[in-house]
Each structure stands twice: as structure tokens, then as C-alpha cells.
Amino acid sequence: xxxxxxxxxxxxxxxxxxxxxxxxxxxxxxxxxxxxxxxxxxxxxxxxxxxxxxxxxxxxxxxxxxxxxxxxxxxxxxxxxxxxxxxxxxxxxxxxxxxxxxxxxxxxxxxxxxxxxxxxxxxxxxxxxxxxxxxxxxxxxxxxxxxxxxxxxxxxxxxxxxxxxxxxxxxxxxxxxxxxxxxxxxxxxxxxxxxxxxxxxxxxxxxxxxxxxxxxxxxxxxxxxxxxxxxxxxxxxxxxxxx
Amino acid sequence: xxxxxxxxxxxxxxxxxxxxxxxxxxxxxxxxxxxxxxxxxxxxxxxxxxxxxxxxxxxxxxxxxxxxxxxxxxxxxxxxxxxxxxxxxxxxxxxxxxxxxxxxxxxxxxxxxxxxxxxxxxxxxxxxxxxxxxxxxxxxxxxxxxxxxxxxxxxxxxxxxxxxxxxxxxxxxxxxxxxxxxxxxxxxxxxxxxxxxxxxxxxxxxxxxxxxxxxxxxxxxxxxxxxxxxxxxxxxxxxxxxxxxxxxxxxxxxxxxxxxxxxxxxxxxxxxxxxxxx
Numbered sequence: 001x002x003x004x005x006x007x008x009x010x011x012x013x014x015x016x017x018x019x020x021x022x023x024x025x026x027x028x029x030x031x032x033x034x035x036x037x038x039x040x041x042x043x044x045x046x047x048x049x050x051x052x053x054x055x056x057x058x059x060x061x062x063x064x065x066x067x068x069x070x071x072x073x074x075x076x077x078x079x080x081x082x083x084x085x086x087x088x089x090x091x092x093x094x095x096x097x098x099x100x101x102x103x104x105x106x107x108x109x110x111x112x113x114x115x116x117x118x119x120x121x122x123x124x125x126x127x128x129x130x131x132x133x134x135x136x137x138x139x140x141x142x143x144x145x146x147x148x149x150x151x152x153x154x155x156x157x158x159x160x161x162x163x164x165x166x167x168x169x170x171x172x173x174x175x176x177x178x179x180x181x182x183x184x185x186x187x188x189x190x191x192x193x194x195x196x197x198x199x200x201x202x203x204x205x206x207x208x209x210x211x212x213x214x215x216x217x218x219x220x221x222x223x224x225x226x227x228x229x230x231x232x233x234x235x236x237x238x239x240x241x242x243x
Numbered sequence: 244x245x246x247x248x249x250x251x252x253x254x255x256x257x258x259x260x261x262x263x264x265x266x267x268x269x270x271x272x273x274x275x276x277x278x279x280x281x282x283x284x285x286x287x288x289x290x291x292x293x294x295x296x297x298x299x300x301x302x303x304x305x306x307x308x309x310x311x312x313x314x315x316x317x318x319x320x321x322x323x324x325x326x327x328x329x330x331x332x333x334x335x336x337x338x339x340x341x342x343x344x345x346x347x348x349x350x351x352x353x354x355x356x357x358x359x360x361x362x363x364x365x366x367x368x369x370x371x372x373x374x375x376x377x378x379x380x381x382x383x384x385x386x387x388x389x390x391x392x393x394x395x396x397x398x399x400x401x402x403x404x405x406x407x408x409x410x411x412x413x414x415x416x417x418x419x420x421x422x423x424x425x426x427x428x429x430x431x432x433x434x435x436x437x438x439x440x441x442x443x444x445x446x447x448x449x450x451x452x453x454x455x456x457x458x459x460x461x462x463x464x465x466x467x468x469x470x471x472x473x474x475x476x477x478x479x480x481x482x483x484x485x486x487x488x489x490x491x492x493x494x495x496x497x498x499x500x501x502x503x504x505x506x507x508x509x510x511x512x513x514x515x516x517x518x519x520x521x
Contacts, residue, residue, distance in 0.1 A: 094348045101345040102481070109484040179317075185478065196485050199466075201478035202356045207494050210475050214487045 005180035010165045015177070017046075021170040024160065024220050029140075029231040031148040039149025043141035045172060047131035052141035053124045054149040060120035071116030075104035077138055079127040099135050106139050106159065106188040106198035112152040121151060132178040133161040139188045139198060140224065147232050156228050157197055158221040159188035162213035164203055169212045171220045185210070187217040191225040194218070251460050259461060263446050269457070275496050277453040280504065282399060282511035284407040286519055291427070292408020295521055296399035299455060300390035302334075302521060305382060305400035307408040311422055312379030314370065322369025322377045326355040328384040328397060335389035335456075353440070353467060353479045354384065354398050361438035361471035364405065368431055371413045376420045378410065387521065391455035394467050394479075398440045399508060406432050406512055438476055439505045440469040441497035445483055450493060452500060466493055470501040 009016055019025070025046030034040035037053035044050075060066035065074075077100045081087050103125070111121065123145065125138040139159035147153060163173040164183030178184060183203025189196055201210065234240060251259070259269055266274060278299030287293035292307035312323045328351035332338045343351065358364065369378040382405065384397045409427035413420055444454040444462035454462060464483020469476050475494065485493075 094352065097345050097348050098352050101349055102479075105480070105482050108482070190484065194486050196480065196487065196490060197483075199478055199480040199485070199490070201475060202360050203476070204360055204362075204471070205475040206473070207475060207491075207498065210478070210494060211487075211491060214490065218487075 005176065007176070009177055009180060010168055015165070015170065017174060021165075021168050022216060022220065024172040024224070025174070027224055027227060029144060029227055031144050031231055031235050037145070037149070039145045039147070039151070041141045041144035041148060043137055043144065045133050045137045045140075046174060047129055048127070048133055048137045049129040050134065050137045050141045051126045051128055052138065052145035054121065054142075054145045054151070055124070056121040056149075057116040057119040057151065058122070060118060065120065066118045069114070069117055071113040071119045071121055073104055073108055073111060073113060073121050073123070075100050075107065075123045075125065075142065077103050077125045077127075077135065079130060079134065083127045083130045099138075102198055102200065103135060103139055103142065107142055107146065107157060109195065109197050110143075110154045110157055110190060111146065112154070115152060121146075130175065132173045132175040133186070135159075136161045136186045136188065136198075140228070144228055144231065147228075148235065155190045155192055156225060157188050158191055158225045158228065159186065159198060160217050160220045160224065161186045162217050164205065164209065169209055169216060171216055183209075185213050187214065189218055189221050191218065191221050251457060255457075256461065259457065260447065263449055263451075263461075266449060268451065270455070274449060274451045275500065277500065277504070278455070280399070280507050282403050282508060283514050283516050283520075284403055284512060285515040286521075290404070291411065292404045292406075292430070294400050294403035294407065295387075296396045296403060298392055298396045298399070298453065300388060301392055301396045301455075302388040303384060303386050303393065303396040303400040304521070305384045305397070305404040307404045308381040308383070309408075309410050309422065310379045310381065311371075311413075311420060312377055314374060314377045318366070319374040320370045321366035323379045324355065324359060324364070324366065324382070325379065326351045326358070326382045326384065326401065328354065328386070330386045330389070330393075334386040338386075338389065349479070349481070350393055350397050351384065353394065353469070353477060354382070354401050357398055357438040357440055357469035357477040358382075358401065358405070360476040361469070362436040363402070363432055363438055363471065365431065365433070369410075371420055372415065376413075378413075380405075389456060391457075391459045392442055392453050394442045395440050395453065395504075398438065398469070399504075402437055402439075403508055403512065405430060406434070406437070406508075434509055436471045437505055437508065438469050438471045439501040439508070440467050440477070441493075441500045441504070442467045443493045443497070445485065445489070450489060452496065466490070468494055468497040470498055473498065
């Protein structure tokens with residue numbers, strides 16, 4: 001945010017990539033893409049592509065992080081050095097540490113961690129290609145990878161970003177809109193339960209715009225939720241099991 | 244705040260849960276009442292601005308330093324704001340020595356975003372030579388005693404320190420830029436846009452403001468909203484989950500609370516103790 005965009009972000013109700021304010025970019029989902037992982041997923045929101053791998057439940061290491069009555073969820077969100085225009089140093093930044101924390105807290109409410117005392121479930125998220133909305137793409141990927149691993153979950157999580165261009169609330173920011181828009185509000189929802197498990201915002205919003213953003217997020221989440229369900233079902237279809 | 248090693252005896256936990264299920268709190272507060280807020284400014288002589296914010300037994304001190312810096316590429320005409328937050332082991336039995344952990348980093352980044360997006364400081368006034376030389380505004384926040392709601396206390400300390408800070412004048416001599424620490428002017432801030440965070444925790448079906456550390460241990464979810472005037476300038480959901488209705492509720496209460504807290508800060512900005520007391 002801040003600075004002036006090289007191109008106008010909204011002209012006659014159309015965005016730089018031709019979308020309407022409430023259009024989401026095309027979503028791509030694949031599960032079971034990494035043979036070594038307990039569960040894995042590759043998710044794309046437009047040109048943003050995130051790879052998620054789940055390892056565990058496994059013995060929590062180092063031992064002192066283990067809890068006697070519940071499992072621990074660990075999440076590492078990381079951007080590959082080649083995922084951005086300018087090479088990003090691979091060392092974890094403060095931004096990545098914060099995002100790892102909020103992504104973990106977006107997933108914790110749906111996982112039956114109490115079934116895995118002394119164990120850890122480790123989720124690794126690697127942003128391979130970044131074009132805005134990387135943390136929300138990561139959450140959707142993580143939710144799919146967790147489900148793919150068979151770890152018991154209350155529900156799937158879907159995440160979308162909401163943004164503001166001038167006074168217009170829009171869905172699913174690309175990088176240009178993220179850099180030069182007037183507000184950014186990533187949201188993760190448990191669609192069937194009306195839970196919000198991740199919500200952040202910066203920029204400047206009226207209380208009504210925040211409410212609009214919330215309802216747009218639920219609206220945008222519905223087709224993505226269905227796609228998650230279908231993708232996971234497809235993994236266990238007859239053709240997939242006995243090709 | 245998720246510091247997992249804070250422990251409450253189970254009898255105490257049951258008693259607290261019984262109280263909360265009646266909509267009551269152990270210290271007698273209403274669900275949306277803040278503890279006493281106290282702010283002292285200008286304690287640290289070596290800083291260009293400083294403030295100690297107290298909320299109940301939570302104490303946080305912030306020091307501001309102006310240094311010379313180079314502008315970031317995407318903001319060639321603006322000063323740099325850098326917020327760092329430490330949770331030293333003297334502040335709580337649950338804190339350990341070492342570099343800032345994810346909790347401290349999260350707090351610092353929310354403080355940073357709330358200030359950055361509020362319009363409280365016009366960062367373009369902190370440019371010295373366009374594209375070449377700017378003020379680097381270091382805000383170092385130190386937790387001194389942790390009794391819950393570090394988020395709001397940290398923001399209050401940072402904002403009060405900034406509001407009372409003095410900027411050393413810059414001297415431009417050809418290509419060389421220097422700061423004259425003996426010649427300072429007050430930093431220009433827009434008091435109406437002073438960002439204020441309001442933090443809520445969910446316990447059972449109740450939502451309460453300004454949780455103390457015991458309440459934070461019982462908390463099933465934490466949510467912070469920052470306001471500048473009537474506008475939301477930052478949101479941070481931490482643990483747990485919230486429904487859209489709960490979020491609307493917190494925004495409504497948060498907006499009202501932020502107004503009285505902002506007024507409290509503004510009236511405290513002259514509270515400059517003669518001697519060093521915390």
C-alpha cells in the first residue's frame with residue numbers, strides 16, 4: 001500500500017485484469033502431489049501458486065514442545081527466493097514469522113489436535129509464485145493438504161483476500177492491487193459454520209466496509225469450498241484408486 | 244497472548260469460569276470495561292521521545308529515536324518507521340531470553356500497521372533529501388510487566404512516545420547530511436487520527452475487553468481492532484474463531500472504547516514526572 005499505481009486499478013467497474021470487484025481469479029487445486037508427505041496440495045489463485053505439505057502426526061521434536069494432553073500444530077509459511085520479481089532472501093522475515101502464526105491460528109480451530117497428545121502435526125507452505133493474496137492461498141492449500149493426510153478435522157477452511165480500491169470493496173487482490181490499493185483484509189472462514197478463523201486488515205476502512213468485506217468473503221468462499229470438497233472426493237474416486 | 248506455560252490452578256479456573264458464565268469478572272469489571280489506564284511521558288532522557296503505559300498491572304515502556312536513514316525504494320519521499328518489541332524475562336515468568344518470538348513480532352507488526360495506516364504521522368514530513376536521505380524513526384517497545392493485553396498497552400506506549408517526541412534538526416552540507424541532536428523540534432502529529440487498538444477475548448460465549456493474564460489463559464480467541472477517528476485501520480484476529488456477528492459487536496464496542504481511550508491519552512501527554520518512577 002502507499003504510492004501511486006502505474007496504471008489505474010479500477011476503470012468503469014473493471015479491474016486491471018478485467019475482473020469485476022467481486023470476481024475471484026481462477027482457482028487451481030491438486031492434492032497428493034508430494035509422495036513423501038502425509039498429505040499435500042498445490043493451490044493457485046490466478047498466478048499465485050502455493051505448495052503445501054503435511055507431515056505427521058509424529059513425535060513432537062524437540063521434546064520440550066510436546067504437550068501431555070494435546071497435539072501441537074506447527075506451520076511454516078515461506079516464500080521461495082524466485083517467487084517474487086526481486087529475489088527474496090530465503091532467511092525467514094518478520095512478515096513470514098507473523099504469517100506463520102496467523103495461518104496456524106486459522107487452522108487450529110478445525111483440527112482435532114486433542115487426539116494426538118505428545119505429537120506434532122507440521123504444515124510446510126512454500127509460495128512458489130507470488131501475485132498477491134499469498135497467505136490466503138496458503139491457508140486453502142494447508143486445509144486441503146491436512147484433509148489429504150487424513151488427519152481428523154471438523155471442517156475445511158477456505159481463505160480469500162478482500163481489498164479496497166478507492167471506495168470499492170473487491171475480492172482476491174493481485175499484486176498490483178495489493179501494492180497500490182487502499183486496504184487489504186485477508187479472511188479465512190469455515191464456510192458451513194460461519195466461523196472466521198483468520199482476519200487481518202490494514203489500510204483505512206469504515207465499519208460498514210468491513211462488514212461488506214466479511215459478507216463478500218463468505219460469498220467468494222462458497223465455490224472454493226465446493227471445489228475443495230470435489231478435489232478431495234476426486235482423490236478417492238474409483239478411477240483414482242484403481243486406474 | 245499464547246504463552247502456554249502460564250498455569251492456573253484448576254479450582255481457580257473453575258471459579259473464574261463460573262463467574263464469567265454469569266457475565267462477571269474476578270476483578271469486578273463489566274465485560275467491556277478497561278482497567279485503569281495511566282500514561283507517563285518523557286521518562287527516558289536519552290530517547291527523543293518516551294512513554295510508559297500502564298493498564299492495570301501491565302506496564303510497557305516505549306522509546307523513540309530519530310536517526311538518519313535511506314528511504315525505501317517504494318517510498319522515496321517518506322521517512323522510515325521501524326517498530327521493534329521485546330518481551331524480556333524480567334516482565335513475566337513465562338518470558339524467556341532471546342530474540343523476539345512470534346508473539347513479540349506479531350505485536351510489533353500490529354503496532355506498526357496501526358500507526359502507519361492511521362495518518363497520525365505524515366511520513367512525508369520525515370524526508371530530508373528526496374530519494375536520498377530520510378529520518379529513520381525507531382520505536383522500541385519494552386514490556387516491563389505482563390498482566391495481559393500487551394497489544395493495547397504497547398500501542399499506547401508507542402503512540403504517546405511519538406506524540407511527545409522531539410525531532411533533531413537536519414543539517415545539509417553539500418552531499419553530507421547530519422542530525423543536530425542539540426536542536427530539536429516537536430514531531431508533528433495529527434491527534435485526531437491517533438490510532439487506538441481495542442483488544443477482545445472470547446471466553447465461553449462471552450466476549451470481554453482488556454483481558455488480564457488469567458483471562459488470557461482461559462481465552463478461546465483474541466481479536467484486535469485499531470481505530471483512527473471512526474475508521475478501522477487495522478484488524479488482527481489471533482487465536483480461536485469468531486462469527487461475523489461477534490466481529491460486528493467488537494467493532495461497535497471498540498469504536499466507543501477507542502474514543503475514551505484516545506481522550507485519556509491526549510490528556511496524559513502533559514503527565515511528565517519529575518523523577519523516574521514506573
